Amino acid sequence: MIRCAIALLILSLLAACSPKITSRLATTEDIQIIAPRMSDEKKTSPCYSPLSYVAYPELIRPKYIRVNFHFMNSSDGSYNMPEEETATYARDWIMATNSNLDNNMKMFLPPGNETPVIPIPYRYVISPDPGVPGDDGVYYHVDDVLCYAVKTGRERNISDKRVIQKYAIRDDSVMNIFLQTHQLDSIKSPTYRPDASGISIGSSVKIFGRWHERPSVWSIRGITNHELGHSLGLAHTWGGNDGCDDTPTHPNCWNKTDSSPCDTLYSNNMMDYNAHMGALTPCQIGKILLNMSRIGSIQRNIIEARWCTLDTTANITVSDSMRLEAAYDCEGNITIESGGTLEIACRLSMPEGATITIRPGGKLTVLSTGYINNTCNGTWSGITLVQEGKKKGTVEVVNGGKIENTVQPLILEP
Numbered sequence: 001m002i003r004c005a006i007a008l009l010i011l012s013l014l015a016a017c018s019p020k021i022t023s024r025l026a027t028t029e030d031i032q033i034i035a036p037r038m039s040d041e042k043k044t045s046p047c048y049s050p051l052s053y054v055a056y057p058e059l060i061r062p063k064y065i066r067v068n069f070h071f072m073n074s075s076d077g078s079y080n081m082p083e084e085e086t087a088t089y090a091r092d093w094i095m096a097t098n099s100n101l102d103n104n105m106k107m108f109l110p111p112g113n114e115t116p117v118i119p120i121p122y123r124y125v126i127s128p129d130p131g132v133p134g135d136d137g138v139y140y141h142v143d144d145v146l147c148y149a150v151k152t153g154r155e156r157n158i159s160d161k162r163v164i165q166k167y168a169i170r171d172d173s174v175m176n177i178f179l180q181t182h183q184l185d186s187i188k189s190p191t192y193r194p195d196a197s198g199i200s201i202g203s204s205v206k207i208f209g210r211w212h213e214r215p216s217v218w219s220i221r222g223i224t225n226h227e228l229g230h231s232l233g234l235a236h237t238w239g240g241n242d243g244c245d246d247t248p249t250h251p252n253c254w255n256k257t258d259s260s261p262c263d264t265l266y267s268n269n270m271m272d273y274n275a276h277m278g279a280l281t282p283c284q285i286g287k288i289l290l291n292m293s294r295i296g297s298i299q300r301n302i303i304e305a306r307w308c309t310l311d312t313t314a315n316i317t318v319s320d321s322m323r324l325e326a327a328y329d330c331e332g333n334i335t336i337e338s339g340g341t342l343e344i345a346c347r348l349s350m351p352e353g354a355t356i357t358i359r360p361g362g363k364l365t366v367l368s369t370g371y372i373n374n375t376c377n378g379t380w381s382g383i384t385l386v387q388e389g390k391k392k393g394t395v396e397v398v399n400g401g402k403i404e405n406t407v408q409p410l411i412l413e414p
Ligand SMILES: [Zn+2]
Pocket: 226, 227, 230, 236, 271
């Protein structure tokens, strides 16, 4: 009992001696406007480098891509599976396609590479139309002309957009996947290769297969990720002009063989034609995230806007120096600890109700190319400054930088 009382006394004495900690919302007067620094001037368009988007892997949030399915069949039913099987098939298919994304592979090329393996941050979700009661996002169309595809020869029609124009649903916000079977007469020809393949056309993808034979969903997961990868903005890598330095050119071997060049130069990248199609490099992932960050892009429009709702499990703590040279849609609150600095070089979106808290000795800098806002046409709570004695958090904005959409507007003038 006595020991307890002494402990309490010591505690209250300590509390009395330590400076008072207060916190309040930053106002216009708290913001220091500063002239551009040489180190910032050197940089041009820092927001368009794919690698900037994977510079802080811990900040990458999962992205959910909306998809729907269109099973095309002929009136005699010979070109696809029966409608009652399609919902289960589509669900299993997406599960298999996503499972490939769960395990990003280490790159096979170049031999001996040390390219980092970072988690693939997106998944596909079947998306029903919320405006249609009972819709499940899996559609069935009987059409004797558009139920099939011809890959080669005079009747080649794989890039034909008619099936998309006629049947796409919500293709401004959902990736539409069309299943067409190879024309049954051409399958019989010994020179025609009716293998699973596809084509990406904007926010739609056509996958060609022998759907009437119900191929295993595991056998088509690679080509599905490949085609959807095109829609996310990725190019083939073997030619060497895909905009990434970590995807070397190669002879595009399907698999490893005993003779050169496919004995050593076989790829496992998702964006080549090979038996694995299971690896994405940091640059490729960065490119997808960059595309998803571009306001108005199709890659952004087809993902769920999770950055519009505050999710405190996505809170970020900055305890040393962090420079964000990528557009970033923050889903939580940000805290800059004492001694931490956060520099914003591009767009930073904060969700409704979120704050950036700056503890004493912490610093937030918005660079001349940077701006903080709420990209959901709403507001965010603003910047909370914590003060301990005379020590407080600081906010500086380099001429040209902006802080917008705070509940209490901040007026920044040079
Ligand atoms: Zn391709």
